[in-house]
Amino acid sequence: MVEDTSIPVLFRDYQWNTLGSFINGDPDLTPPNLMIQGYSGTGKTYTIRKFMESNTDVAYAWLQPIEVVSWKPLFQAIARSTQQALMEKFPNLQKTQYDPMAVEEPSFSVRYLTNLFSHYDSLPERVPLYIIYDGFDRLQDIDSQLLYKVLKLHELLPRHSKIVLKSVFIVRDISFVQRYSTNSLPLIIFPRYSIDEITELLILSRTQELINSNFMVLQLKTMEGLVVDVDLLEKLAINFIQLIVQSFQSYTGNDIFALNDLIDFKWPQYVKNINSTNIFDPLALYRATVKVFVSTSDGLLENEEILENEDISEVNQTYELSKISKYLLIAAYFCSYIEAKYDISIFSRRTTKAATTKRKKKEQNPRFLQPSFFHIERLLAIFQSIYPIESDIPKGSLASLKSDELMRSNVEVFQNLSELFSLKLIACTTAKNLDMLGHKIKWRVNVPWEIILEIADSVNFNIADFFSDIHE
Ligand SMILES: Nc1ncnc2c1ncn2[C@@H]1O[C@H](COP(=O)(O)OP(=O)(O)OP(=O)(O)O)[C@@H](O)[C@H]1O
Numbered sequence: 002m003v004e005d006t007s008i009p010v011l012f013r014d015y016q017w018n019t020l021g022s023f024i025n026g027d028p029d030l031t032p033p034n035l036m037i038q039g040y041s042g043t044g045k046t047y048t049i050r051k052f053m054e055s056n057t058d059v060a061y062a063w064l065q066p067i068e069v070v071s072w073k074p075l076f077q078a079i080a081r082s083t084q085q086a087l088m089e090k091f092p093n094l095q096k097t098q099y100d101p102m103a104v105e106e107p108s109f110s111v112r113y114l115t116n117l118f119s120h121y122d123s124l125p126e127r128v129p130l131y132i133i134y135d136g137f138d139r140l141q142d143i144d145s146q147l148l149y150k151v152l153k154l155h156e157l158l159p160r161h162s163k164i165v166l167k168s169v170f171i172v173r174d175i176s177f178v179q180r181y182s183t184n185s186l187p188l189i190i191f192p193r194y195s196i197d198e199i200t201e202l203l204i205l206s207r208t209q210e211l212i213n214s215n216f217m218v219l220q221l222k223t224m225e226g227l228v229v230d231v232d233l234l235e236k237l238a239i240n241f242i243q244l245i246v247q248s249f250q251s252y253t254g255n256d257i258f259a260l261n262d263l264i265d266f267k268w269p270q271y272v273k274n275i276n277s278t279n280i281f282d283p284l285a286l287y288r289a290t291v292k293v294f295v296s297t298s299d300g301l302l303e304n305e306e307i308l309e310n311e312d313i314s315e316v317n318q319t320y321e322l323s324k325i326s327k328y329l330l331i332a333a334y335f336c337s338y339i340e341a342k343y344d345i346s347i348f349s350r351r352t353t354k355a356a357t358t359k360r361k362k363k364e365q366n367p368r369f370l371q372p373s374f375f376h377i378e379r380l381l382a383i384f385q386s387i388y389p390i391e392s393d394i395p396k397g398s399l400a401s402l403k404s405d406e407l408m409r410s411n412v413e414v415f416q417n418l419s420e421l422f423s424l425k426l427i428a429c430t431t432a433k434n435l436d437m438l439g440h441k442i443k444w445r446v447n448v449p450w451e452i453i454l455e456i457a458d459s460v461n462f463n464i465a466d467f468f469s470d471i472h473e
């Protein structure tokens with residue numbers, strides 16, 4: 002991502018104005034310290050940098066405590082950057098340079114700054130010098146005393162000095178601010194952006210960059226002879242950003258950094274699918290690129306690419322249910338579509354060939370009719386007869402006499418049944434005061450043939466066979 006400096010600061014008018022009254026005011030009247038709090042990505046660094054850039058006459062030093070790690074380099078950084086800022090602001094006033102590395106103790110920095118500021122006593126009026134600590138609470142070895150040392154630094158400097166030291170502390174954590182609440186530091190809060198504000202910020206900051214990116218330029222080259230105006234490209238990129246925010250907001254929350262990363266990551270994949278027809282048809286483009294938005298595709302699996310190419314809907318439909326649920330559903334389907342009088346001949350294990358052939362076949366395929374209601378006992382009985390029990394005991398052995406060949410209706414079975422009900426895959430006659438196992442309630446399957454076929458396939462159960470010999 003490239004930072005574009007021409008973009009204005011949005012949604013931060015209040016913070017901007019408050020900052021203005023602190024920084025542009027009379028240095029004798031404004032407080033010496035200012036606290037700024039806001040969570041990551043709330044635009045603290047961005048807004049304050051912009052503000053400083055737009056007030057070119059203000060002298061300031063920008064420090065990033067996270068880079069200096071511990072307090073000693075922090076004080077050396079204060080020494081180094083104040084000297085640098087003053088020398089740039091008022092050239093030729095300071096004849097000798099001081100060595101910032103000599104500041105080995107917080108107390109040394111008082112002497113250092115006193116000496117440094119004394120060179121500027123010839124200035125006509127008092128001028129403020131701002132030290133901005135961007136991320137003060139992110140210093141590695143921060144302790145509760147460090148902030149006091151910096152807060153009070155200005156008190157130890159000579160009162161008549163023409164340079165007035167002011168500090169701005171940018172922090173993330175509100176509890177850090179509360180720990181020092183007895184100091185009554187003035188505080189500017191940067192609240193989190195709402196999702197609409199985030200969307201607008203992203204559109205503003207990313208659109209131009211996206212349409213001018215290499216991927217886009219190359220993709221446009223593949224559509225030779227096609228004239229595309231900038232408006233259309235802008236719409237395309239805006240649409241893409243909105244889709245990213247809508248699809249991944251539940252992952253990222255309002256984290257602008259994470260959303261920016263996703264935009265960077267997904268744009269090339271999105272652009273790859275653009276061609277000379279769907280570029281003019283947002284709906285077709287969405288259909289062609291929908292895979293980009295269904296997952297973050299940054300999982301740990303290397304072969305995820307392969308998975309992605311498969312039909313996603315099938316994977317979802319058939320693999321979410323447990324094996325028991327699938328058999329229950331198949332049994333429910335049988336109950337609804339096969340008349341009870343055929344049960345014995347179809348599901349009984351003692352069926353002889355003769356019994357099935359004698360039966361008169363129906364003219365109408367029962368699958369074409371409405372599903373009929375059934376009682377739960379029938380469902381459980383059919384389930385028991387179709388559910389395969391895996392046992393490693395060899396058939397005909399003594400142990401096999403004791404082992405159970407049938408799936409008993411246990412708690413697990415009932416749990417799966419209620420899951421099917423809550424998924425609305427099976428329905429029942431009463432919705433109120435539901436006693437799932439009550440004998441008065443009648444049930445009905447709520448799944449069409451195509452889906453039951455898929456479910457049966459996923460457990461290698463040949464459901465079509467059961468229907469083949471009961472109708473013409
Ligand atoms: N008000 C805004 N107007 C325009 N762009 C913004 C605004 N706020 C944030 N941004 C964008 O969001 C990015 C992140 O903001 P920024 O770096 O200021 O966050 P931060 O509050 O300093 O977070 P951290 O605590 O992690 O340092 C910026 O680079 C900028 O592109």
Ligand SMILES: [Mg+2]
Pocket residue numbers: 045046047135
């Ligand atoms: Mg920042």
